[in-house]
Amino acid sequence: MKNHDKYSRVYFMPPVQSLKWTEKEYITEAPTWCSVDLRDGNQALVVPMSLEEKLEYFQLLVEIGFKEIEVGFPAASETEFAFLRTLIEENLIPDDVTIQVLTQSREHIIKKTFEALQGANSAVVHLYNSTSVAQREQVFRKSKEEIIDIAVTGAKMLNKYAAETEGNFKFQYSPESFTGTEIEFALEICNKVLEIWKPTDDGKVIINLPATVSMSMPHVYASQIEYMSDNLRYRDNVILSVHPHNDRGTGVADAELGMLAGAQRVEGTLFGNGERTGNVDIVTLALNMYSHGVDPQLNFEDIPSIMAKYEKLTRMKVHERHPYGGELVFTAFSGSHQDAIAKGMKWHEEKEPEHWTVPYLLIDPIDIGREYEGDIIRINSQSGKGGIGYILQQNYGIDLPAEMRESFGYSVKNVSDHEHKELLPNEIYDIFINEYVNVNTPVEFIRYNYTKNDHYEMTVSIRVNHDEHEFSGEGNGKLDAISNALQTKLGLDYTDLVYKQHALEIGSGSNAVSYVGITAKNGDVYWGCGIDTDIMTSSIKALFSAVNKMVSSLELSVESQLIESNK
CATH class of the missing domain: 3.20.20.70 (Aldolase class I)
Incomplete structure (x- = not known):
């Protein structure tokens, strides 16, 4: 910068060396x-x-x-x-x-x-x-x-x-x-x-x-x-x-x-x-x-x-980045920071250590009246799958499988990037519900029943374009049998059925939540979620959600396949 030479050091050092304070580590x-x-x-x-x-x-x-x-x-x-x-x-x-x-x-x-x-x-x-x-x-x-x-x-x-x-x-x-x-x-x-x-x-x-x-x-x-x-x-x-x-x-x-x-x-x-x-x-x-x-x-x-x-x-405003008090000082938008914080919080919950060591958080926000909800992890287009998954888990009890977090993370970041704004927890939840939960088009699940001998025989009723259809399948488990029926009758080709379920404990009574992931022939993975009071029904709805996302994404025609299978 110009004119820097108009300034000089105008303070005064002590006449003798005074450095004993350097031997102290911290204020006791x-x-x-x-x-x-x-x-x-x-x-x-x-x-x-x-x-x-x-x-x-x-x-x-x-x-x-x-x-x-x-x-x-x-x-x-x-x-x-x-x-x-x-x-x-x-x-x-x-x-x-x-x-x-x-x-x-x-x-x-x-x-x-x-x-x-x-x-x-x-x-x-x-x-x-x-x-x-x-x-x-x-x-x-x-x-x-x-x-x-x-x-x-x-x-x-x-x-x-x-x-x-x-x-x-x-x-x-x-x-x-x-x-x-x-x-x-x-x-x-x-x-x-x-x-x-x-x-x-x-x-x-x-x-x-x-x-x-x-x-x-x-x-x-x-x-x-x-x-x-x-x-x-x-x-x-x-x-x-x-x-x-x-x-x-x-x-x-x-x-x-x-x-x-x-x-x-x-x-x-x-x-x-x-x-x-x-x-x-x-x-x-x-x-x-x-x-x-x-x-x-x-x-x-x-x-x-x-x-x-x-x-x-x-009538003064505390800056958002002011240490400890600022609105954003405990907040992470960066994906890597969010992931580390989420894992650190989980580790502390499991291990209950004597001292606080969560990554990126100098002190526990709870100790000074801040809340985890909406304070620690906030979501925009720079956020990562870990933080987005943490928001769902902390606020709504939705514990996504690790593999599913990446898929959902892209959905959330795309919305944030397109709308140029931060997304609140309820907005993230709405995206999840609308895109992943109990998806019933183009193939709607209606009911199922089964018999069991040395394997499961499942009969499942579906609705496509207001027309109801019923078909059967066999498998080592109920979900496997229905999956086989869907692939056979609808002409679908996918592998690697991934499944996870848990009770939904936040604001849902006795609901169960299930997650299903399937891998299409081209290698793309599609995820779905099902929520229902019956755990088996929630699993089937999760499978149908994943199948519907694959069918819609790949623009497959299930109607024509149904016609062929009914001849």
Whole structure:
């Protein structure tokens, strides 16, 4: 692309190597989660939430299990102020939930913030000021010393107003635009703030290191976090937090590697809502941990309902391919994927292993409220026989023989390709019923009877063009005897009679289903299915269905053959 040389790497590596985090394999325990949906998320909406909507969203976050929730910037607007007062005065904050509010390092804003917090049972007051080179030079036009003075002054004011206000308060400091700040300077300003607050074991302080703008690859951010973790004063009494944004599409990776590097707390939003490309997605982070067998301490067992409420309140749409929550993330259209999933699901049903290992499915969709029906395998012109067969089996109890799946698969894909659309399970079922089940033209089965000596003698009645005929045949079994009669009296030539049957247990009472395949003289295989309350009748109907498909396909004349056989 043109103009690539106008860009450069504007982040800062630590002055010493910080790579201990690379020795860790995975995250072993959940961090403290802080939802910033009601602040970062809300301010990024085209239409910010009303007071009533914010209250409903707050309740959703509580139900999911968040113990820390940033509820806004109460000095920024009357709606923000009223929301916080409503939460406190109407006792809507559970005893085990801590609210968090944001404030700049300006006295009138800090004063207004503590007015809004009056009587709060447990609250984090989040102080921030921007520290990056770009912000210092272009926005504030201040020196490092002046930027430090802003932070220190704000920290002192938090001490002052907290002492004068009824409530229980914890402090948090963020060097906003941390990723564009020289690491030594970020460390210096954080330590200056810590010297003002002097955290203790009973009064810990949060230092939050935001990727306000993601500027580097995730391993750089992790090294920055590790360096800060190793060098912050009062480290045992500091809760190290990360707040990644997603400008480079690496928000989740930044958070995960940041946790490996020492972060104990993560700020983010549901489904990654937030300014520009958004905040880090806590749903993805939590369920990534879940996929490794670690309890994320958040409840996402009903993703569809959470997503529905999120979309209603934010007026945002969760993308179809969004990890875990998206409509299509557990869906396979590819034939090879469908076949592997179908076989994997069957293997798990049979073996009942301790751990989930189904191909192409990272976790069991059922565990987060998704359904197998219509979720895992969906059918279009790219689908394969395995997936199409799986749809029939899961939804309708139709367990096609392996050989028959290929024949039916072509029928379904031809319809999808011709109509240029995805086919729903009921549409697939209708294709199967119309093309394969109890096919009665041009030869209609009416009835049969038999006698048995050392072999079976069958008499079968059929109807062709409204005329009824009866003829007999012999064989080692009933179906074999009728097949011999059909071939003799109708002049048909086929071999390799393949037969399978089973009870039809879904939505059918006591019906039986049978499948028959026959191979014509030219080598083509024709399949039919029969469904009936009597298993023998279902088998005969399956044979007639296969015969009728062969007769129609090869344009054979059974009428003329009947005339000849009756002379």
